[in-house]
Amino acid sequence: MKETDFVLPAYESSLDSGKAQWSAPSNIALIKYWGKYASQIPANASVSFTLTNCKTETTVAFKKRSNQDQDYDLTVLFEGIINNDFRPKIETFFSRVEPYLPFLKKYHFEISTSNTFPHSSGIASSASGMAALALCLMDIERQIYPKMTDEYFFGKASFLARLGSGSACRSIKGPLVEWGKHPLINHSTNLYGIEYPFEVHEVFKSYQDTILLVHKGAKTVSSTVGHDLMKGHLFAEQRFQQAKENLGKMIEVFATGDIAKFIEIVESEALSLHAMMMSSLPYFILMKPNTLQIIERIWEYRKSTGGQLCFTLDAGANVHLLYPENEKEKVKNFIDSELVAYCENGHYICDRVGDGAKKL
Structure with a gap:
């Protein structure tokens, strides 16, 4: 239309x-x-x-x-x-x-x-x-x-x-x-x-998203301001091309259920987003120390357990943990034993992939 x-x-x-x-x-x-x-x-x-x-x-x-x-x-x-x-x-x-x-x-x-x-x-x-x-x-x-x-x-x-x-x-x-x-x-x-x-593989139709609340309240720089700082950004065109290529790669990932490739692309996208913030003029950082601590713990967890847990970030400090439904119990134990300490007041929200808006 x-x-x-x-x-x-x-x-x-x-x-x-x-x-x-x-x-x-x-x-x-x-x-x-x-x-x-x-x-x-x-x-x-x-x-x-x-x-x-x-x-x-x-x-x-x-x-x-x-x-x-x-x-x-x-x-x-x-x-x-x-x-x-x-x-x-x-x-x-x-x-x-x-x-x-x-x-x-x-x-x-x-x-x-x-x-x-x-x-x-x-x-x-x-x-x-x-x-x-x-x-x-x-x-x-x-x-x-x-x-x-x-x-x-x-x-x-x-x-x-x-x-x-x-x-x-x-x-x-x-x-x-x-x-x-x-x-x-x-x-x-x-x-x-x-x-x-x-085509979307069955594994992605029940994917889990647990949101670790690292920092509550307003961001130091709004998303509107952040978007505007991409105008004239030294790496803007390269970033737009990267996103275009990554979306193309995700077509096969979604179809085949290739979670290893999914993890690689999704985490790279999250870090690229924040790299744009840190390299704009004026530059800014929305991640917090605990955001980085959580990311490092996730990488350690994946290496030691072979689990398929990964992260993504929005334009803020909070961390979205993405993982298949069949790993739900293991990830919950990992959150409660190691990651909850990095959340503000120990708060996190368990969510999952959904079907969209509903008429009430």
Whole structure:
């Protein structure tokens, strides 16, 4: 679908009031997206596991306004309490998506959202949060325009979510989502995420992700700033080419279940992401000493046990442990005996690959 396809013809009906409720999961990129152009267009394609337990649940209640002016009419609640801190980001999102959702200024919206993971845990909630909000808005549009197809609904939801947070477009579907134009993937696009279209070995359909919470709270440098620092970065083009090649290699990995190659690519991608941060100008480091300690313990564990545990990192200090389901008990013992000491307050979250967003 093209960008112009996401503008519907004039609505045939309108609603006085109603509501929509969706949950959307977080996701963890295996091939990383780092660097973007205007309108949240990625500098390279990426692919991610959609998670199950770490998700945002959002309800949007709407009621027709008596007076329509130039401002959006919003009430924003987080975990049941009015939270105006989120309002500017949502207003910015509304301004970006209004050309595709012309009803936004016709209603008062009460947006109530909550996370299944602690807000201060250091897990990015922008992907799951913007995906859930985009789905609610699409639900409202489908109530107004009921002949909308599922393909259009989910494609446009991913397209809209991208305009709020780039990686949010990968939180609509699952278990594997690809985003960004890639020469080996037909129908891939920079505009929205697509369900990974090729064969996926059974081992990856039940993959586990345990998130070690090394550092809770805000990052010292936001992802938005980090993406911008890729402009003019000395190694930017080489990094974009590396991601392109790695995604190509992952096609065979996903098909054959080659976990050794999976580990090699995924860990290299994680370290390359942070290498870009450390070599930008200005440079910065989001890993913490305990992040490095955990990585070294993982490498020691793999060498001594032959286990297939590996790590990936997002743009922060926390460590995602990725491993096959049949190693779940052994990895849990390893975490509790050796890795929990490196987690803030001993906290970690057990998750797994999931199927995407759900209507509540």
